Amino acid sequence: MDDSRLWSFEESLWTEGPDNYREKVDDEVVMVLPQPPFVYRGDAAIEAVAATPVWDGADLDERQVSRPQEGLIVIGYRVRAHRGDETYEAHCTSVIRRLEHEVWRVVQHQQTPVLATTAG
Numbered sequence: 001m002d003d004s005r006l007w008s009f010e011e012s013l014w015t016e017g018p019d020n021y022r023e024k025v026d027d028e029v030v031m032v033l034p035q036p037p038f039v040y041r042g043d044a045a046i047e048a049v050a051a052t053p054v055w056d057g058a059d060l061d062e063r064q065v066s067r068p069q070e071g072l073i074v075i076g077y078r079v080r081a082h083r084g085d086e087t088y089e090a091h092c093t094s095v096i097r098r099l100e101h102e103v104w105r106v107v108q109h110q111q112t113p114v115l116a117t118t119a120g
Contacts, residue, residue, distance in 0.1 A: 001096075001104055006073060007060060009104065010094060014058035014081050018050035025049070026097070026105035034090070034113045045109075055081040055088070062091075071098035078114070089114035 001009070012020055031045040032038060040048050062078040073096045081088045095108035 014055050026107045032110040056083040
């Protein structure tokens, strides 16, 4: 998967609905999300994300890509997602593996929310 397709794939997980998650997230996924119980696996992870309203837009920057072996991609980035007046910022990682030609699934995802800071 080239970088352009990779980032479109990841962005779609922020801006498209539950059917998209179920298509692109592996049944054996492990996720760390900023809500209890925080660590999710498999169907519980997919349902936790699917139950979240989709974002109107998501800007992914500070992008990092690693390809440690054929068919395995590790990414890190900062997301700024928005819907209406609501915004969410986090540092994220995802691991995506190829199952077969042109078929990729997320097997790991983690979000660390960006904490608001005040000038002192």
